[in-house]
Amino acid sequence: MSVRRPLPRWADIALLPFLNLALAMLVSGILVTIIGQNPFDALKIIVYGAFGYGEGLGYTLHFATDFIFTGLAVAVAAHAGLFNIGGEGQAYVAGLGAIAAGLLLDQTSWLLVLPVAIIFSAAIGAAWAFIPGYLQAKRGSHVVITTIMFNFIASALMVYLLNYVLKPKGAMEPSSVAVHGAGAIPQLRAFFPALGYAPLNVTIIFAVLALIFCYVLIWHTKLGYAMRTMGHNAVASRYAGISNGRLIMIVMAISGALAGMTAVNEVLGQQEKLVLDITSGYGFVGIAVALMGRNHPVGIALAAILFGALYQGGLELQFAMPAITRDMIVVIQALVILFTGAMEGLLRPGLESAFMVFGPRQREEAVARETATTEG
Amino acid sequence: MTTALPDANQSQRSPGTAASPLAIELRKINKRFGPVHANRDIDLKVQRGTIHGIVGENGAGKSTLMSILYGFYNADSGEILVNGQPAHIVDSKHALALGIGMVHQHFMLVDNFSILENVVLGAEDSAMLAPTLSRARKELKRLEEEYNLEVDPDAIVEDVSVGQQQRVEILKALYRGADILILDEPTGVLTPSEADDLFRVLHTLRDQGKTVILITHKLREIMAITDTVSVMRQGQMVATLATAQTSPEQLAELMVGRRVLLRVEKGDAHPAQNMLEVEGLTVADDFGIPRVKQVSFTVRAGEIVGIAGVAGNGQSELLEAISGMRAPTGGTVKVGGNQVSFHGDDGASRLRQAGLAHVPEDRQRMGLVTQFEEWENAILGYQDEARYGRGVFLSQRLARDKARADIEKFDIRPTNPRLKTANFSGGNQQKIVLAREMERNPDVLVVGQPTRGVDIGAIEFIHNQIIKMRDAGKAILLISVELDEIRSLSDRILVMFDGQIVGEADPAVATEGELGLMMAGIAGKGASK
Secondary structure (H helix, E strand, C coil): CCCCCCCCHHHHHHHHHHHHHHHHHHHHHHHHHHCCCCHHHHHHHHHHHHHHCHHHHHHHHHHHHHHHHHHHHHHHHHHCCCCCCCHHHHHHHHHHHHHHHHHHCCCCCHHHHHHHHHHHHHHHHHHHHHHHHHHHHHHCCCHHHHHHHHHHHHHHHHHHHHHHHCCCCCCCCCECCCCCCCCCCCEHHHCCHHHCCCCCECHHHHHHHHHHHHHHHHHHEHHHHHHHHHHHCHHHHHHCCCCHHHHHHHHHHHHHHHHHHHHHHHHHHHHCCCECCCCCCHHHHHHHHHHHCCCCHHHHHHHHHHHHHHHHHHHHHHHHCCCCCHHHHHHHHHHHHHHHHHCCCCCHHHHHHHHHHHCHHHHHHHHHHHHHHHCC | CEECCCCHHHHHCCCCCCCCCEEEEEEEEEEEECCEEEEEEEEEEEECCCEEEEEECCCCCHHHHHHHHCCCCCCCEEEEEECCEEECCCCHHHHHHCCEEEECCCCCCCCCCEHHHHHHCCCCCCCCHHHHHHHHHHHHHHHHHHHCCCCCCCCEHHHCCHHHHHHHHHHHHHHCCCCEEEEECCCCCCCHHHHHHHHHHHHHHHHCCCEEEEECCCHHHHHHHCCEEEEEECCEEEEEEEHHHCCHHHHHHHHHCCCCCCCCCCCCCCCCCEEEEEEEEEEECCCCCEEEEEEEEEEECCCEEEEECCCCCCHHHHHHHHCCCCCCCEEEEEECCEECCCCCCCHHHHHHHCCEEEECCCHHHHHCCCCCEHHHHCCCCCCCCHHHCCCCECCHHHHHHHHHHHHHHCCCCCCCCCCEHHHCCHHHHHHHHHHHHHHCCCCEEEEECCCCCCCHHHHHHHHHHHHHHHHCCCEEEEECCCHHHHHHHCCEEEEEECCEEEEEECCCCCCHHHHHHHHCCCCCCCCCC
């Protein structure tokens, strides 16, 4: 048994993710070298592709918008001790809300379409997440299991709806009718020509608002306090008179609503119609974003931009280095998710020990705490 | 440093076979965790064939020292001599080989194995179990007779009493050839009569030449059964004394480093109207097994009612039901004359609104979120009140102001409300909970194990606060497994056994023996009346 102390906040939020990312880059670099390419060139292409010019940056931020929503969805639930893996499905079915708003209000103004689409898709995402929340609160079915299952249900449901219900007569492609007027939310390239063809659109404003909303919710409201109490210690929340069952349902609904907003960005902001697979795994990336961002809105914003860059830079890399195939890009993305998400604890013990060596006062604290818990 | 070694006739008890009269000798043991000296130049001599007590507050270094002796930790420097021979103990197997056995505070038994199987577990000496078991049965018989440790070898561990389970632990150590037994807080889970049994066993062990090291914080036990006592404070051995030549007051002073009042000073109670009325309460545990059966009692304003009982006789479930954490399966609870509804899983908030505050028995599991900063815990349970922020918002500033007021009033240390609660000591964590619940000025205060794991210095403070509440006309229900605490604080004692109130006693009249019989379910209603 060794005595450790939690990392200082800055190291936890900045240094550790940076080291994890560096490790992922290192392993990716080795892979790139093995297939006979220069890893430094590859890195240069990724960075340039993601940030180097307007269109690349536009794509990066477009992806980041999705990841902010799905990352926040995971983070809000995580603060309440719930692991919502269903962001993918929640965002997918929420596409129905987005397209409904777009088609219904196609003849009005985007200023009306956007908030209504946000509300519709958030409501459907919330409803889709509420069901697993209800099942856990009332029936004890674990949300990890049910949200995974609901991803499959969502996928099957959308395939059915797009093929048999929403597809216009005579069309070949399984997609809804496209929006033509106000339903197509303005893309920012209309104002900034430098963005080229990037689909970055005004939904990003709602992503920023969602970040602020979550920050206030988690740390400056009574509901957020109750969430965090339950998340750390469900017995203590019961002691505090909090209804855990009700709270689980509320939190899952908020989480689902956040995930659902992703649909607006994709359906009305980019595709301008509802198509199959609008979420393309963004819901799952949200898990890595939340983990890497330490469930904090600032961290999530940064992690979302990082993953956005990785997605966009990866696409560029495919074109610039034909030897690096699409599969290779997926491997690199997976490595980053692996090291920053799933294995984010890999370097933590070492780093904590390192900090102890440099901080005698912190070490003293840690020992005092350790002995207090083991003695007597 | 005072050192008074036991007199000569105690060393005469030891069998003359070994060269040294010392079973254990520690010389200048040091153990550092970084710059913190958990053990500083510890010298300890344990005479063979004696019962040697080690006392000290939480964090004094007792457990670290024993862990070094038992091979859990390695000392940074210093020497260990076992039976006069230098020994470098690397792990607990090695310690056992040297004849050192340990009985942990929490038993390490397989509940659904028989006693015999538990004794053998880990010490099987052949691939087939049967020969080991039959040998073990004989050996167990011999040990039982030699040390007066009767057990039924075929009984299943979960069916026997806690006292019996502890015997199994002792037998396990003896079966493995232990000559030196270390017992860590052995009486925490026992009834007074079971504790007496244990003491008899320890005496027999000593008289048969075994050496016993007893770690405890209960000074009464030290006085009752040890020959020699060593006191630790802040990682140092501050004194080793012959028990006959010391007093509890002296030991407490050595432990804490200042004079401590061991007795609670309180005036007469002036009970008024009924504030808490419990009627026919029945409570089941998580598995649906009834733990509280048709319990009825009242607590009046201005009195402390103590519920005595051995841990696990339904007190925890009773406490949880009364505080709204567990819905009862039957019966009613009235606070200030109003019946409280147990519908839903947020009963605790309704009880708080009705004027009942609850200091839970397990503060870290229920009463605090240890990962929270201190100020966040200062409002736990009252987070929805308007004084901590308008509408849905929570004002961190207002909550911190409240936390600072509590810190000042209850002398909570460290004084920074931004520190993580886990970094506070047990006593200070308890003060955080007490401050929160008492400062709310409730009509009824329900307190579970108020001083569990709390240092002597803080115990005094906590007891005084509880009495102050009573004198302010509050109704107080106290549940504790520390009989001394119940006896010294309560104005009336209810004894709980097997989920029922089996008797009521007047603490001024009832003897410990009478209470002990009731706690064991032997004597019935009003034994002391």
